[in-house]
Amino acid sequence: MEPPTPHKRTGRPRSAEADRAILGATREALVELGWGKLTLSDVAARAGVAKTTLYRRWNGKNELVVDAIAALFEEQLDLPDLGSLHADIRGVVLRFAELLNRPAIRTGLMAVVAEATHDDALRLRIREAIVDRQKHLVLLGRHRAQQRGELPPDPPAPCDPALATRDADLIFDVIAGTVVHRVMISAAPVDDEWADRLALLLILGLTGVRS
Amino acid sequence: MEPPTPHKRTGRPRSAEADRAILGATREALVELGWGKLTLSDVAARAGVAKTTLYRRWNGKNELVVDAIAALFEEQLDLPDLGSLHADIRGVVLRFAELLNRPAIRTGLMAVVAEATHDDALRLRIREAIVDRQKHLVLLGRHRAQQRGELPPDPPAPCDPALATRDADLIFDVIAGTVVHRVMISAAPVDDEWADRLALLLILGLTGVRS
Amino acid sequence: MEPPTPHKRTGRPRSAEADRAILGATREALVELGWGKLTLSDVAARAGVAKTTLYRRWNGKNELVVDAIAALFEEQLDLPDLGSLHADIRGVVLRFAELLNRPAIRTGLMAVVAEATHDDALRLRIREAIVDRQKHLVLLGRHRAQQRGELPPDPPAPCDPALATRDADLIFDVIAGTVVHRVMISAAPVDDEWADRLALLLILGLTGVRS
Amino acid sequence: MEPPTPHKRTGRPRSAEADRAILGATREALVELGWGKLTLSDVAARAGVAKTTLYRRWNGKNELVVDAIAALFEEQLDLPDLGSLHADIRGVVLRFAELLNRPAIRTGLMAVVAEATHDDALRLRIREAIVDRQKHLVLLGRHRAQQRGELPPDPPAPCDPALATRDADLIFDVIAGTVVHRVMISAAPVDDEWADRLALLLILGLTGVRS
DNA sequence: CCATAAGCGAGACGGTACGTCACGTCTTGTA
DNA sequence: TACAAGACGTGACGTACCGTCTCGCTTATGG
Incomplete structure (x- = not known):
């Protein structure tokens, strides 16, 4: 779906670990809290990741959750x-x-x-x-x-x-x-x-x- | 639907007009804004009603919307x-x-x-x-x-x-x-x-x- | 201070009992809650009196409290x-x-x-x-x-x-x-x-x- | 005054500018409105600051006003x-x-x-x-x-x-x-x-x- | 003796401010 | 450049009191 990251090769590379942790945390939070109560801050905390890291990769709740669910x-x-x-x-x-x-x-x-x-x-x-x-x-x-x-x-x-x-x-x-x-x-x-x-x-x- | 009505006959009765106005405003707002952007403050304003009146009758967005749709x-x-x-x-x-x-x-x-x-x-x-x-x-x-x-x-x-x-x-x-x-x-x-x-x-x- | 009630003699007279109860309740509430947290609804409830009774006699918190304190x-x-x-x-x-x-x-x-x-x-x-x-x-x-x-x-x-x-x-x-x-x-x-x-x-x- | 400062050195530091603006706005509002009419929302607006910023630093009207006056x-x-x-x-x-x-x-x-x-x-x-x-x-x-x-x-x-x-x-x-x-x-x-x-x-x- | 007029309890009403929460952005220092 | 931390402006939340307004009922006088 995504052209595989049209991403400059400079700077520190993004952590692949983070992606996994975030999607997992999203699913976990989704089960516990439901869409309405799901908080990006909470997801970040569960994933042991800063909110900025999260926003660097997705544009918002919707996109994140769709990706998290699609993986299932x-x-x-x-x-x-x-x-x-x-x-x-x-x-x-x-x-x-x-x-x-x-x-x-x-x-x-x-x-x-x-x-x-x-x-x-x-x-x-x-x-x-x-x-x-x-x-x-x-x-x-x-x-x-x-x-x-x-x-x-x-x-x-x-x-x-x-x-x-x-x-x-x-x-x-x-x-x-x-x-x-x-x-x-x-x-x-x-x-x-x-x-x-x-x-x-x-x-x-x-x-x-x-x- | 609510036959017991364990409600004393005392005090000022609730305005039936308000109920109608609120449910109508809810449907109207729902169409224009969608669930996510729907605001109880906005519904109250559209209905010409105080926010408190709204919370006196429903426990939250969910219940209000269910009733608003049910009426349809x-x-x-x-x-x-x-x-x-x-x-x-x-x-x-x-x-x-x-x-x-x-x-x-x-x-x-x-x-x-x-x-x-x-x-x-x-x-x-x-x-x-x-x-x-x-x-x-x-x-x-x-x-x-x-x-x-x-x-x-x-x-x-x-x-x-x-x-x-x-x-x-x-x-x-x-x-x-x-x-x-x-x-x-x-x-x-x-x-x-x-x-x-x-x-x-x-x-x-x-x-x-x-x- | 007040010309002794320039009050028509018709209708039900005001309850003297209520006055006493209200002032007492005001002092009691004042001690427990302080000025800032003191609410007229609460005073009314303590006095076993309706809010309207209270507003019929005083114009607001200030006047009520001053009278209550003055009595002391x-x-x-x-x-x-x-x-x-x-x-x-x-x-x-x-x-x-x-x-x-x-x-x-x-x-x-x-x-x-x-x-x-x-x-x-x-x-x-x-x-x-x-x-x-x-x-x-x-x-x-x-x-x-x-x-x-x-x-x-x-x-x-x-x-x-x-x-x-x-x-x-x-x-x-x-x-x-x-x-x-x-x-x-x-x-x-x-x-x-x-x-x-x-x-x-x-x-x-x-x-x-x-x- | 707060020598221990058990505050990590991490994260964005609080704006000293904001503190000054808030205390100034508080004094200004206090003069214009008096204690009773003073609103934290109003103070925030005058200071060009969000209400949350204000609550992040003080626990309420009382503490804010004490500090504002103390500065004087x-x-x-x-x-x-x-x-x-x-x-x-x-x-x-x-x-x-x-x-x-x-x-x-x-x-x-x-x-x-x-x-x-x-x-x-x-x-x-x-x-x-x-x-x-x-x-x-x-x-x-x-x-x-x-x-x-x-x-x-x-x-x-x-x-x-x-x-x-x-x-x-x-x-x-x-x-x-x-x-x-x-x-x-x-x-x-x-x-x-x-x-x-x-x-x-x-x-x-x-x-x-x-x- | 009952009509008039006010008092009264209850509680809903339109408001306003509250203090909290999450958002998405930003600014630090460190890696 | 990414990252963790966390402060920031914004805006909705749900609550609490305000002072007013119906209600239906009670209690006095006065025609």
């Missing part, structure tokens, strides 16, 4: 083939819910999303750094299901290529949105039973015919 | 009978998306949800004041569909009554969560076409049989 | 004849110091004096209600001393009558001022020994010749 | 040798009265003294910052008078050293207390004639023998 999503969500479309959906639902239940992610993610409602650049950054990375899971799952014969193959060629991802987008919104709503708003557990029901609803929705 | 949802609850389950779902999806696209609601709602990730009392307040009030729409829609014969009647009696609302909860999470995700995260439009596809997926998911 | 000085200081000028001075010094060591008087008196530095009407009121009432003690003491032969008789007549009290004023300033300074500023005890020394200094100052 | 006394301590004990006393009395007639000092000093009646720390601060600094004038005057032969030399050695200052304390209480009482309470002028009479009384009191 670095680990790719690669789900194993569980043998059936139902099991694959169930798996991704449970995996995602588990992520959302980690306090750092829960708080940090919602905070930046909230901030993004009036900051388009931030929203773009979130989608690129966090959301879009998960979307391939939907495509992977569909591909596997088509190979297994659980879903019909894609329609031939003529279609709009944008239309090809149209369904994937809807499904992604449904899965991600539903899980987020369940966890964040309804504050209800995402257990095996619930994941089963959601998976069933989705598969029927995609493949069913009117009874 | 309250106005817009009822959906007319559109003649079919598909049309009803489509209608509620479009209606909900339209609400979420109002800047005041978009910003304010996400901000309080974000705060609620580490404040259970606030989450409860949000659910009571906003979310749960929408849930009856799901029940209403199901009832209508059953009357029309589009959905089977509820299973007899013996079932767990909690189980009776279990499905409604799932459907609510799916509709609300998907629309929110579409609008807030994917930042894609909720138009007639998309609403059609979501409604179709839901109806098939609820009534379909494996093809 | 109602009791005339009448010192017995102790047999010698030295003993009389000693007696008045000790008596005055004892008054100043009562917390209510110490705090209240200084508070109104401080307020009076920029309120001439208040200063006048203080002098009339409090200070001038003590001044007769000086005249009394001088008269007794002259009778005993400890002091020469007043010069005949011709002198300016204002000049007659001139010395008394100085002596009063010396006694009162010195004791106040000792107690309030130096925060040192006024004991028999100190009172002796002050009395000696005064008597020498008034009667001595250069050694 | 500091400027004006030294009294020239006027050639005789009588003239020296007269000089110090007139000088002190002149100070007390400046509105800033008159109002501010009495206000903090009043507060000090229920705040021992404040009383101590007043004594250290203001009162004790004047006391050396008494010692200086006595020393000069002894050199001139107007007063007998100090008694040899054996006496209690505390006793050495005992007389000085009494004299100081008499001079300061009497002048304060004359100015503040009696509200009468301190002119040459009055100062003469007070000086005479004191000298006789110290040196006279019974006539």
Whole structure:
């Protein structure tokens, strides 16, 4: 994202240690205090770093927190083939819910999303750094299901290529949105039973015919 | 809503006018400034009210904004009978998306949800004041569909009554969560076409049989 | 001072009980909190009275406190004849110091004096209600001393009558001022020994010749 | 005055300029508004300084005003040798009265003294910052008078050293207390004639023998 | 004997200042 | 040049009292 530091070679180099400590301290503080109470002075103190060091690297709370949260999503969500479309959906639902239940992610993610409602650049950054990375899971799952014969193959060629991802987008919104709503708003557990029901609803929705 | 009112009938009563003015000013300020820049002093000034009056009624920004937004949802609850389950779902999806696209609601709602990730009392307040009030729409829609014969009647009696609302909860999470995700995260439009596809997926998911 | 209530005879009469309770509560609060922390709401609460009742009778903190303090000085200081000028001075010094060591008087008196530095009407009121009432003690003491032969008789007549009290004023300033300074500023005890020394200094100052 | 200074030498040092500006603004505001209307916000604005800077250095109105007034006394301590004990006393009395007639000092000093009646720390601060600094004038005057032969030399050695200052304390209480009482309470002028009479009384009191 | 008129308790109201907090910038000295 | 420390100007915070204003009730007289 950043041209790798267009940085003069003169003077004392920036401490790489500091970056790590700051991002870690930010996540820690975010979990304990939440976005609203999070203080850059406090982050600096936790990181054993001066406030100036912090402002030298980031322009403010927003940028710092987005970077701190993005790092949590670095680990790719690669789900194993569980043998059936139902099991694959169930798996991704449970995996995602588990992520959302980690306090750092829960708080940090919602905070930046909230901030993004009036900051388009931030929203773009979130989608690129966090959301879009998960979307391939939907495509992977569909591909596997088509190979297994659980879903019909894609329609031939003529279609709009944008239309090809149209369904994937809807499904992604449904899965991600539903899980987020369940966890964040309804504050209800995402257990095996619930994941089963959601998976069933989705598969029927995609493949069913009117009874 | 507050039936006990353990409030003596003594002293000068609180001005109902003030409540209206404050909530209105809050929404207005929320649109113009966004959550982060919203100031209780500013709200008070807009409402022509003293800051103290504001603190006498709410405990802070969070609660005030929740109530201000809740009032917006309250106005817009009822959906007319559109003649079919598909049309009803489509209608509620479009209606909900339209609400979420109002800047005041978009910003304010996400901000309080974000705060609620580490404040259970606030989450409860949000659910009571906003979310749960929408849930009856799901029940209403199901009832209508059953009357029309589009959905089977509820299973007899013996079932767990909690189980009776279990499905409604799932459907609510799916509709609300998907629309929110579409609008807030994917930042894609909720138009007639998309609403059609979501409604179709839901109806098939609820009534379909494996093809 | 007040034309005895130019008050219509209609309506419910004011509670005399309330007046007493308020003045008492004021003194009590003054001792505990001091002028700066004393609040009219608090006084009202202590007196078991509504704030409005209080404002109906006084125009503000100043007037209330002055009245409350003035009441403390109602009791005339009448010192017995102790047999010698030295003993009389000693007696008045000790008596005055004892008054100043009562917390209510110490705090209240200084508070109104401080307020009076920029309120001439208040200063006048203080002098009339409090200070001038003590001044007769000086005249009394001088008269007794002259009778005993400890002091020469007043010069005949011709002198300016204002000049007659001139010395008394100085002596009063010396006694009162010195004791106040000792107690309030130096925060040192006024004991028999100190009172002796002050009395000696005064008597020498008034009667001595250069050694 | 603050010899230990347990203050690290690190960080940006406090602006000495600010101190001067604040104390000056305090005195200015004190004259214009009086103690009661004096606002720390206002002082900060006059000094061109942030409110926080002010609170970083003082704990409140009281301490600030004490220091502001103390600075006024500091400027004006030294009294020239006027050639005789009588003239020296007269000089110090007139000088002190002149100070007390400046509105800033008159109002501010009495206000903090009043507060000090229920705040021992404040009383101590007043004594250290203001009162004790004047006391050396008494010692200086006595020393000069002894050199001139107007007063007998100090008694040899054996006496209690505390006793050495005992007389000085009494004299100081008499001079300061009497002048304060004359100015503040009696509200009468301190002119040459009055100062003469007070000086005479004191000298006789110290040196006279019974006539 | 009840109507008029004030007093009274409670407490909400518009203000003003408070003292605190975090922000993001700056100025030191040291590495 | 980076860095730790910490003072700085700014501006919102939430609180506390001010003095005023409704309320509904009580207590006196006077028509």
